[in-house]
Amino acid sequence: MTVELDTGLPSTRLMQGFLREKQAVEIKLTTGDTFTGTLRWQDPLCICLEAEGQAVLLWRTAIAYVKPA
Amino acid sequence: MTVELDTGLPSTRLMQGFLREKQAVEIKLTTGDTFTGTLRWQDPLCICLEAEGQAVLLWRTAIAYVKPA
Amino acid sequence: MTVELDTGLPSTRLMQGFLREKQAVEIKLTTGDTFTGTLRWQDPLCICLEAEGQAVLLWRTAIAYVKPA
Amino acid sequence: MTVELDTGLPSTRLMQGFLREKQAVEIKLTTGDTFTGTLRWQDPLCICLEAEGQAVLLWRTAIAYVKPA
Amino acid sequence: MTVELDTGLPSTRLMQGFLREKQAVEIKLTTGDTFTGTLRWQDPLCICLEAEGQAVLLWRTAIAYVKPA
Amino acid sequence: MTVELDTGLPSTRLMQGFLREKQAVEIKLTTGDTFTGTLRWQDPLCICLEAEGQAVLLWRTAIAYVKPA
Numbered sequence: 001m002t003v004e005l006d007t008g009l010p011s012t013r014l015m016q017g018f019l020r021e022k023q024a025v026e027i028k029l030t031t032g033d034t035f036t037g038t039l040r041w042q043d044p045l046c047i048c049l050e051a052e053g054q055a056v057l058l059w060r061t062a063i064a065y066v067k068p069a
Numbered sequence: 070m071t072v073e074l075d076t077g078l079p080s081t082r083l084m085q086g087f088l089r090e091k092q093a094v095e096i097k098l099t100t101g102d103t104f105t106g107t108l109r110w111q112d113p114l115c116i117c118l119e120a121e122g123q124a125v126l127l128w129r130t131a132i133a134y135v136k137p138a
Numbered sequence: 139m140t141v142e143l144d145t146g147l148p149s150t151r152l153m154q155g156f157l158r159e160k161q162a163v164e165i166k167l168t169t170g171d172t173f174t175g176t177l178r179w180q181d182p183l184c185i186c187l188e189a190e191g192q193a194v195l196l197w198r199t200a201i202a203y204v205k206p207a
Numbered sequence: 208m209t210v211e212l213d214t215g216l217p218s219t220r221l222m223q224g225f226l227r228e229k230q231a232v233e234i235k236l237t238t239g240d241t242f243t244g245t246l247r248w249q250d251p252l253c254i255c256l257e258a259e260g261q262a263v264l265l266w267r268t269a270i271a272y273v274k275p276a
Numbered sequence: 277m278t279v280e281l282d283t284g285l286p287s288t289r290l291m292q293g294f295l296r297e298k299q300a301v302e303i304k305l306t307t308g309d310t311f312t313g314t315l316r317w318q319d320p321l322c323i324c325l326e327a328e329g330q331a332v333l334l335w336r337t338a339i340a341y342v343k344p345a
Numbered sequence: 346m347t348v349e350l351d352t353g354l355p356s357t358r359l360m361q362g363f364l365r366e367k368q369a370v371e372i373k374l375t376t377g378d379t380f381t382g383t384l385r386w387q388d389p390l391c392i393c394l395e396a397e398g399q400a401v402l403l404w405r406t407a408i409a410y411v412k413p414a
Contacts, residue, residue, distance in 0.1 A: 011391035011402060030376055030407055031099055031133045046080035054137055057080055062099055062133040064376045064407040068399055100168055100202045115149035123206055126149055131168055131202040169237055169271045184218035192275055195218060200237055200271040238306055238340045253287035261344055264287055269306055269340040307375055307409045322356035330413055333356055338375055338409040 005044050015042055015066065024069035025049075029062045036069045074113050084111055084135065093138035094118075098131045105138045143182050153180055153204070162207035163187075167200045174207045212251050222249055222273070231276035232256075236269045243276045281320050291318055291342065300345035301325075305338045312345045350389050360387055360411065369414035370394075374407045381414045 019039040037051030106120030157177040175189030226246040244258030313327030364384040382396030
């Protein structure tokens with residue numbers, strides 16, 4: 001759990017691009033829940049999304065897909 | 070399983086903040102169960118939530134998201 | 139798979155406490171199945187629960203939560 | 208994937224006991240499928256069950272629980 | 277992800293046997309989808325099944341069971 | 346998370362083949378969602394699919410199968 005985020009990966013860079021550009025994204029979880037918002041940050045365990053004015057901490061292991069909203 | 074919790078990660082620190090401030094949080098599991106309560110502690114395997122007066126040990130592998138309640 | 143159970147983790151110790159005190163616990167799996175019983179032992183792969191007079195071997199990867207029954 | 212099965216673990220030994228004694232077991236998967244049969248062998252990736260006269264290769268990652276049938 | 281397939285494991289060898297003998301197999305995924313076909317090859321990430329005249333790349337992490345069809 | 350994609354694996358090469366040939370593929374996730382499109386790139390964490398004119402970042406851990414569309 002001391003793993004680092006590989007910032008050279010295309011997926012990490014695409015997510016960083018969405019973050020910098022405040023691109024609205026839709027994230028679907030394996031529970032079937034879908035969140036729409038902008039990315040605040042990502043780390044090796046979670047993705048923090050700003051949705052409806054609050055931070056939602058999405059567990060990476062539960063993410064199914066991310067796409068521009 | 071002797072992994073340690075990386076206390077420098079943004080997600081770990083956000084959770085520690087919720088814990089210190091006794092912020093009520095909503096945690097949804099991949100089963101679809103949602104728990105609302107305050108965090109007692111977190112370790113590499115579990116998150117311990119105080120909900121309805123008792124401790125609930127949530128397996129990290131089953132967590133979908135955490136957000137302020 | 140030669141991993142050892144980290145007996146210093148709060149979650150492992152809480153489970154050991156439930157075991158020693160023969161505390162009835164409710165364990166829900168990601169299948170939606172819920173078992174109520176007392177803990178017999180835990181190892182890195184499984185949790186052995188005594189439920190309705192027989193041993194049930196619960197896979198850790200399928201556990202969603204554990205709480206006092 | 209060159210991991211070995213830790214034959215010293217209580218869970219591995221309990222499973223080996225079921226195997227040796229040809230104890231009928233019920234195995235439920237995370238798909239909700241339940242198989243009843245006797246164990247043929249186990250390795251780090253799979254559990255091989257003899258059910259209705261044929262071998263079924265159960266993926267460990269999909270197992271929820273095992274109990275005497 | 278540079279892991280190798282442990283060809284000495286009983287499960288790997290059983291699968292290789294199905295492949296060599298062109299044994300029709302039924303593979304169920306954790307999505308509930310069931311595929312019937314013959315194995316083309318297996319690697320550490322996937323199992324390639326020939327089903328209805330085309331190759332289907334099944335993710336190992338999504339496999340629940342494999343059995344002779 | 347600094348793992349590299351093993352480009353020698355049959356599954357990685359098959360996916361690279363689909364990508365080069367702009368072969369339309371159908372990808373099903375463990376959520377039950379199915380996407381049809383062409384592959385843009387793959388990395389150790391994700392597969393990027395071009396579907397309906399936009400990029401969709403599919404988490405590898407949520408993929409069930411890939412097949413030609």
